[in-house]
Amino acid sequence: MEKQPRFLSSRLLLKNRVCEVTLNRAWLGWKDVPAGRRSINNALKAGDYCVPVSEIIAVREIDMDSQTKDDGRWQKMPQESAGAHPYAFTVSYVDRGSKHRWRCCEVTFNCPDGVLCQQWVQTIKEQLLLLTSRPKSLLVYINPFGGKQQGKRIYEQKVAPLFSHAAISTDVIVTEHANHARDHLRTVADLKKYDGVVCVGGDGMFSEVIHGLISRTQTEVGVDESCPEEELVPCNLRIGIIPAGSTDCICYATVGINDPVTSALHIIVGDSQAMDVCSVHHNGTFLRYSVSLLGYGFYGDVLMDSERKRWLGPARYDFSGFKTFVTHNYYEGTVSFLPAFNTLGTPRDKIKCRAGCYVCQHNEQQLSEGRHPCRGEKDVSDREEEGKWQVIRGKFLAINAASMSCACPRSPKGLSPAAHLADGTTDLILVHKCSRLDFLRHLLRHTSKDDQFDLAFVEVHRVRRFHFTPKHCESNLELDLKENGKKLFSHICRDHPACGCATVNSTWNCDGEILQHAAIEVRVHCQLVKLFARGIEELPVFEDLCNPSAI
Ligand SMILES: CCCCCCCCCCCCC/C=C/[C@@H](O)[C@H](COP(=O)(O)O)NC(=O)CCCCC
Ligand SMILES: Nc1ncnc2c1ncn2[C@@H]1O[C@H](COP(=O)(O)OP(=O)(O)O)[C@@H](O)[C@H]1O
Numbered sequence: 001m002e003k004q005p006r007f008l009s010s011r012l013l014l015k016n017r018v019c020e021v022t023l024n025r026a027w028l029g030w031k032d033v034p035a036g037r038r039s040i041n042n043a044l045k046a047g048d049y050c051v052p053v054s055e056i057i058a059v060r061e062i063d064m065d066s067q068t069k070d071d072g073r074w075q076k077m078p079q080e081s082a083g084a085h086p087y088a089f090t091v092s093y094v095d096r097g098s099k100h101r102w103r104c105c106e107v108t109f110n111c112p113d114g115v116l117c118q119q120w121v122q123t124i125k126e127q128l129l130l131l132t133s134r135p136k137s138l139l140v141y142i143n144p145f146g147g148k149q150q151g152k153r154i155y156e157q158k159v160a161p162l163f164s165h166a167a168i169s170t171d172v173i174v175t176e177h178a179n180h181a182r183d184h185l186r187t188v189a190d191l192k193k194y195d196g197v198v199c200v201g202g203d204g205m206f207s208e209v210i211h212g213l214i215s216r217t218q219t220e221v222g223v224d225e226s227c228p229e230e231e232l233v234p235c236n237l238r239i240g241i242i243p244a245g246s247t248d249c250i251c252y253a254t255v256g257i258n259d260p261v262t263s264a265l266h267i268i269v270g271d272s273q274a275m276d277v278c279s280v281h282h283n284g285t286f287l288r289y290s291v292s293l294l295g296y297g298f299y300g301d302v303l304m305d306s307e308r309k310r311w312l313g314p315a316r317y318d319f320s321g322f323k324t325f326v327t328h329n330y331y332e333g334t335v336s337f338l339p340a341f342n343t344l345g346t347p348r349d350k351i352k353c354r355a356g357c358y359v360c361q362h363n364e365q366q367l368s369e370g371r372h373p374c375r376g377e378k379d380v381s382d383r384e385e386e387g388k389w390q391v392i393r394g395k396f397l398a399i400n401a402a403s404m405s406c407a408c409p410r411s412p413k414g415l416s417p418a419a420h421l422a423d424g425t426t427d428l429i430l431v432h433k434c435s436r437l438d439f440l441r442h443l444l445r446h447t448s449k450d451d452q453f454d455l456a457f458v459e460v461h462r463v464r465r466f467h468f469t470p471k472h473c474e475s476n477l478e479l480d481l482k483e484n485g486k487k488l489f490s491h492i493c494r495d496h497p498a499c500g501c502a503t504v505n506s507t508w509n510c511d512g513e514i515l516q517h518a519a520i521e522v523r524v525h526c527q528l529v530k531l532f533a534r535g536i537e538e539l540p541v542f543e544d545l546c547n548p549s550a551i
């Protein structure tokens with residue numbers, strides 16, 4: 001027989017105040033009962049609390065010896081209320097601070113009798129068991145050398161206690177070398193026993209994890225990930241990021257803050273956020289995946305220079321950023337791209353990608369309908385060809401592809417503020433050769449309200465695919481163009497040193513890793529991976545949070 005929905009309502013003591021405490025399938029709420037009043041008005045007001053059940057972390061009964069019955073953690077009893085109401089239980093829940101920060105808060109209710117107390121604990125526990133999206137078992141990788149080398153400490157002191165409080169079991173691996181996590185994920189025997197993978201580190205560590213997971217998923221279903229035209233299969237396991245790196249852009253742009261406790265809580269409540277992934281090929285050979293920034297010119301040069309200064313920690317980017325800005329190199333080449341068509345949204349929108357984004361949902365649906373041959377629509381690859389490739393030849397200070405906003409503490413609105421996490425597109429930003437002063441104006445606008453694209457030397461396009469060929473490879477390109485106008489850039493690139501032009505080339509910064517080739521072909525795969533995140537939340541209005549009809 002199906003269980004009846006549970007509803008509880010009792011008068012309990014909270015710090016010596018009488019409260020009406022209510023639980024239904026959606027909410028736990030409590031409000032003061034004014035002295036001398038028997039019935040209370042149902043309307044909630046400031047000072048009343050309600051917590052979605054989905055944001056309750058745990059509940060435990062407290063015993064009179066000031067120790068919890070459930071997990072043995074010591075707990076201070078509210079002295080003044082203990083005498084009147086000798087039984088108590090504590091609920092831990094998510095509390096929202098400023099700037100998208102989440103904290104684990106606790107509230108203790110004192111009950112007049114033990115049966116009522118146990119009924120409350122049991123009922124809340126039953127409600128929590130119904131939340132099937134919550135992970136119970138996680139595989140955790142810690143990069144001990146990411147960022148300020150605090151990954152291990154951050155995990156042990158801030159994250160592990162929360163996971164254990166939420167009864168999540170973990171297998172923890174502290175990485176011993178680069179690509180340890182990637183290779184382990186490709187080969188570990190029993191990945192199915194986990195509900196998710198967590199990486200403690202920066203964007204480079206996240207990149208290792210997606211490379212391992214995507215690769216493993218394609219191998220399992222027999223898809224050749226090295227082929228640029230393959231339709232890749234989405235990964236089932238969700239990935240959590242505990243930020244402990246230098247830029248932490250992927251965490252910041254999916255959660256709204258780079259805070260380990262906030263990220264741990266998003267993992268515990270079982271959030272899910274799909275994310276686009278770009279595959280990067282050179283001459284038909286697979287190079288890497290990218291989820292945030294693919295940058296040639298300025299960001300490639302910053303990365304190249306900063307890798308030699310890793311000992312400086314996150315400050316290496318400021319140092320190399322300044323040096324690269326002063327150097328003011330530009331690079332010649334050809335960019336060709338397939339604009340996103342039939343999609344909602346443009347890179348110049350004022351509306352941003354936020355939790356539950358409609359644009360992402362709509363565009364993903366358009367793409368998946370296109371993939372469905374039985375609906376009588378064209379295959380997506382045919383539909384893509386309906387769009388017209390555009391070609392731009394020029395001298396560029398920077399060529400950036402932002403598959404998400406790339407918001408980070410250095411630039412809270414990001415490289416492309418209106419880019420979407422999961423819409424199947426990337427924003428291609430071309431910064432043409434300009435004066436140092438103009439480039440500085442462009443860079444500074446990343447940190448202010450002004451539009452960084454509203455400058456004559458900057459153009460931005462929302463695209464599904466793009467190719468880049470540096471000038472020194474263009475002779476091959478021209479040959480190709482003559483021979484086969486459609487297969488635009490599938491030429492053989494003779495990268496340096498054969499052409500002897502060391503100084504005219506930059507390198508690609510691919511989520512913080514250097515690519516070995518300058519000539520690349522990029523394709524966006526819509527929603528290929530999933531994170532334990534929900535996208536950045538709009539700031540909630542009190543009335544929305546505490547809708548009395550929900551209680
Ligand atoms: C004069 C003021 C200039 C301010 C300009 C600020 C613009 C910053 C945009 C940064 C976008 C960052 C995109 C993310 C890149 C990361 O994937 C990559 C690796 O991160 P991690 O593994 O955590 O080290 N980080 C970078 O490439 C650093 C770019 C910093 C450029 C100054
Ligand atoms: N134990 C390790 N020793 C050396 N390098 C590692 C180790 N574990 C991971 N890495 C590599 O360190 C690089 C940077 O990691 P990341 O966590 O992104 O830190 P940061 O944000 O400071 O760059 C990544 O390329 C990753 O592959």
Ligand SMILES: [Ca+2]
Binds near residue numbers: 422424
């Ligand atoms: Ca995108």
